[in-house]
Amino acid sequence: MMPAAVMNGLMYGSIYALVALGLTLIYGVLHIINFAHGALLMLALYAAFFLYSILGIDPYLGILIVVPGSFIFGYVLYRFMIGKLAHGKDQNILLITLGLSIVFENMAMLFFSADQRTVNLSYSFETVDLGFVLLSIPKLISFFASLVICFLLWMLMSMTDLGKAIRAVAKERQGARLVGIDVDKIFAATYGIGIACLGAAGCLLLPIFYVDPYTGNLFVIIAFTIVVLGGMGSIVGALIGGFIIGITESVGGLILGESLGQIGISVIFILILMFRPNGLFGGKT
């Protein structure tokens, strides 16, 4: 059972990594803790769901629509709401993003009802036999897709002008301003990229999971645990942390049972914050 659990953990872990990537990017550049991350993932899941149920677009193709859409949504959200309203104070941003998550969650409740939604694709139940474990096709697709997206993100950050500008702002805000970078726009763009990651994660997650208005809550702690485990602001950390947590969750569920298994994540979160708050790859706070 163990190898299957580990594989399962890896599959989910790659998607968790994608979720955490957005969060760590937002923290690394904007230095804010985006409490709305879980709720925004939930919205992405719904977006993917409705693209499929109304327009018949396969979620994996839906990425092409959801990701840009998420970027724009995130950009606008930051530019005209979060950035403006927080007046720069750390605790304010936390509360504002908390407020946003409440609004999103309950709007979803209002408009989409509390029913759990899933998608059944034509290939949802097909599997690949690896010998020691059977892997469902969607899980496999999601796994590779998220790796590809992580790689694309890495390329964006290291090779494009935008990526360089973002890294400049992350390292030295004032200096970046001095060389003519529009820091406010970069902030919004970074936030947008972070949400775009959620858009992708949502499309990849929907076929192997479900969505209801409270799905976001499940992922908040997971995402934050990965980010502190990997180190706030570290992209490599988010990736590796994602896998570690995915496997922990899976193996934990195997050993401790379905309900108690979830506790592993909270415990890891607490222990990391207490004893190694910079995480595995985190530099300065």
Add this chain to the structure above:
Amino acid sequence: MALLLDVKSISKSFGGLKAVSDASLSVDEGKIVSLIGPNGAGKTTLFAIISGFLGADSGRVFLNNENITGMKPHRICDKGMVRTFQITQPFASLSTLENIMVGAYKNTSLKAKAKQKATEVAELVGMTHLLNTEANSLTVAGRKRLELARALATDPKLLLLDEVMAGLNPSEIDEIVNIIKIIRDSGVTIFLIEHVMKAVVNLSDYSYVLNDGVLIAHGTPKQIANDPLVIEAYLGQGAAKAMTKNTPTKAKASKTSKKGGKS
């Protein structure tokens, strides 16, 4: 004269950088002692270690013959030593009175008594007219004074002042110098880090000079003003030699003209 503060062989490194090397000094009760030196000399680091905000790699600190090395700052405050901060740390949204009361509360649990003490201390430092002003709204000079008043309200035996004059104009400096003298006269021993030479010369009974983490000289202000090592520390290598070519008075004048930012 009793030895109030005795610092023995303190060393501290940050990574590969040795911030303080084997520094030893002492402060007699009732005196004003200053710690001077160029920027980056390690003065604030030493202060932080003495007042419990930073741990030393080696060495010990004695207050009134009691070993306070490694004690947490609030316990050191209980023992009678309190410090101010170079970059002022006011309780921003509280009034001047409320700020000082926090210090006063150390020795009483009654609000009325704390208020009374705070009012008295405020008068001593000349802040009576600012009692109801929000700390945020104070000028730099006001905040420095508040920092001083707050610390004073704890009735310390030893007051550590970290560059209390930085950012003040000459007349403000004169005022603070007077206040410090009054505080000393009321029985409080004072140990201060300072850049402003005029103040150092005016106030100190004794001075220690720190450069690159090492104590290079100590003595009365007059003694260290003429110490070639000290002159070199401030003005660069060879300056002392260059100076001896000139008259002694010129050397003194050059020394007091050095003002600085952070240590």
Add this chain to the structure above:
Amino acid sequence: MGLLVLAIVLPLAIQNNFYLDVLTIIFFTAYLGQSWNILGGYAGQFSFGGVMFFGTGAYASTILWTTYGIPPIYGVFVAILAGAIVGLIVGYASFRYGLRGSYFALITLAFAEMLRIIANSVEFTGGGVGIFLNFEPSIMNLQFINARGFYYLSLGMVVISIIIAMWLERSRFGAQLIAIRENEDAAEALGINVLRSKILAIMIMGGMGGAAGTFYAQKYLYLDPPIAYSIALSVEMLLVTIVGGMGTVFGPLVGSFVLHIVTEVAKHLIESPGLSLIVYGFILILIIAYLPNGLIGLFKGLSGKRGK
């Protein structure tokens, strides 16, 4: 003072149970908000997991009653103790290791979540099924036949919470908490044992939360992990306080009144459970953005009390 007399006399005039019930809930939420206020408003440490004290206290007194027959009037003290102990543990784990600001908020969330999972998985809490409580009205059981009894109980609780806040405002401990909120290092330098003060504050919050748990269980007669450790309650605690005014004596009460009135109005407009919460979310955002001192801060500003 006059308001208090009014509040005491009110149930004699109003026979309508519905209104008494609404007021009971308002007082209850204000009480919980005040507990959050002690740590969040006065000491400046924002917690997102306040419900953990509530849930633990609720389970404590409920299990003592349903399994061991100990009446809730005694059980509530155990609940208070349980809440305080949870506060001690969480406080020590967080503050001893230097967690502040957002990190502290998140770790409290993690602790609450942890407790929920445990409650869901163990036998003696009834697991996911939960515990049903009997309705046997008596003072010993902290249960009442009519709404009036619960009304007075919640009134008493909120009055006690207000007295605690008033005590903070004029005591040394309160001044120390406020100093910690404003500047921890300076507070430490001035002789305040920051760690001990923070832990004490969270223990008070915990004890208060524990009692609230007992009250809830005895009134609503059912307890399960999602109820006992619901994030919504954690949010509501901080919301009423922030809206009313953090670090003020009457902030939580004012905030509770306003939010519940908004809820009732919203319920009349649209028959939907989610709407009032959407409004809550918006209110939180707007208050943080434009009125960070809450409604009480607004009044003070208008009446010119805060002179600059």
